[in-house]
Amino acid sequence: MPKPGFMVSEVYRNLFRKRATILYPFKERELVHLPEGFRGRIVFHRDKCIGCRICFMVCPARAIEMVKDEKGLRPVFHIYRCIYCGQCAENCPRKAIEMSDIFENIAFDKKTLVVK
Ligand code: SF4
Numbered sequence: 001m002p003k004p005g006f007m008v009s010e011v012y013r014n015l016f017r018k019r020a021t022i023l024y025p026f027k028e029r030e031l032v033h034l035p036e037g038f039r040g041r042i043v044f045h046r047d048k049c050i051g052c053r054i055c056f057m058v059c060p061a062r063a064i065e066m067v068k069d070e071k072g073l074r075p076v077f078h079i080y081r082c083i084y085c086g087q088c089a090e091n092c093p094r095k096a097i098e099m100s101d102i103f104e105n106i107a108f109d110k111k112t113l114v115v116k
């Protein structure tokens, strides 16, 4: 158990230290520090996609659905299922998937958490 003298000095030291917490999400959004390599919400470059289905096959969370459109099969990303592993982006041969730094994936309706 720490000695009382040590505890008092710790209290004094912390009284005058700069605050470690930030008032996110109400203020200080710019102080949110994202580490290098952070994986956030998927950005899909549809024009680069060739419909190869690799992203669909490597996704461990089954967050990707292949849907037919006028160009053939294209992925639809169900963000509410995504675990941000980055496998789809890493394996896409056309670099059509990007892991962005968008981390605010909040919605009242999960159907809006979809990237096409
Ligand atoms: S980041 Fe991972 S979990 Fe999310 S869609 Fe890509 S492969 Fe699936």
Ligand code: SF4
Pocket (backbone or CB within 6 Å): 048, 049, 050, 051, 052, 053, 054, 055, 056, 074, 075, 091, 092, 093, 094, 095, 096, 097
């Ligand atoms: S891996 Fe890339 S090119 Fe292949 S279907 Fe997925 S997004 Fe399209």
